[in-house]
Amino acid sequence: MPDNEKVKILCVDDEKNVLHALERFFLDDDYEILTAGSGDEGLRMLVEEQPVQVVISDYRMPVMNGVDFLKEVYLRWPETIRIVLSGYADAGVIVAAINEGHIYKFIPKPWNEDELRFTVSNSLERYHLQRHNRELVAALAHYNEMLEKMVQERTADLELRNGALAIAQSMLHSLPFPVIGIDTAGMMVQGNQKAVELFREVESALLGTDCRDVLPQDVCRLLPDLAGDDVACLSWIRHGTHYDVHITPFGRYGQRGTVIMLIEKDRHTVE
Incomplete structure (x- = not known):
């Protein structure tokens, strides 16, 4: 827990001598001890004193017994560690306290000082771990939300790029003259419909063909320069x-190569 957060322990019991004994027991510890004489008073104090890390309650109290009190504490402040301290050691009471009040530990009266001190120390460690886990879960949820947003934005960007690419491909194929794209190794990597028609003899493998197999030598010699x-x-x-x-030549977006356009000038017969 943060260094500036005071550790608060609420002790609830209808017997004042028990509350005084608990205050004396924790006198040398760096805890702020809060006391309440009933479940109702304990709930009011929890509202006023949050955060309270540990609640120690007697079981047999008038109006609201310890199980009902801790059950309400669990519903309203589930992160608070709940301990029952009682001289009424009936097994049914213990089971009810565990199941309904979601208690961490049942300690009989009169309490063993070492057991009580050890239980409170472990309770604070448990409180710290639970809150740390909640913070990690919240951070993970925030990270996942950011990641999902980035994925959505990236997906939208890819869809936009794919749409633009489809339009560019459609425009390329609609041109009335052959257009060929050649990479730096001299391989044909793009060709529109007119190019496919012009090089009909290599139609099935136009892309991936060495330009020297289909283009005149004068053209191929110019490409590297x-x-x-x-x-x-x-x-x-x-x-x-x-x-x-x-x-x-072109060299944008990390791609380099050459675009060749074949513009028909006129037609004549070559013998």
Whole structure:
């Protein structure tokens, strides 16, 4: 528990001499001892003195017995450690106290000082561990909430990017001339529908084909030397069609390569 949090122990008993004895017993301990002569008074004091780490209650009290009192304490302050201190050692009472009052320990009167001191020390350790666990659970819930939000944002971003990619692919395939993407190793990694039609003989494996297997040597020789804003334009005749070959390097978003556009110029027969 925090260094500045005072340890408070509430002792509830209708016999004043018992309360005085408990105050004397804890006199040398660094605890603040609160006392109440009834269950109702104990509940009022708990409202005023929170947080109270440990409650020690007698069982046989008028109006509200110890089990009913501790049951109410459990419902309203479940983190408080509850101890029954009673000379009425009937087994049924002990079972009721444990099940209904959710008590941590049943100590008979007259109490053994070592047992009582050990029980209170363990109770405070239990209180500390329970609160630490709650803090960890709360921190984990907060972290999971942040993570879920990040996942949702990332998912939305990916969906947006995928949508933009689909549109870009659709635009690429709608262009009326062949467009080819080539990576730095000279492999064809992109090609629109017109490119597939132009290189019909390698249609099933256009992507992944070495550009030197389908493009003229003059074009392939230029690719390694182009960089930055360099743009090259060559002429190429294929299947009787004259193309202007526009070669443009790119290097954005960590990707590098070359875009080749084949613009049909005119048609003539080559013997």
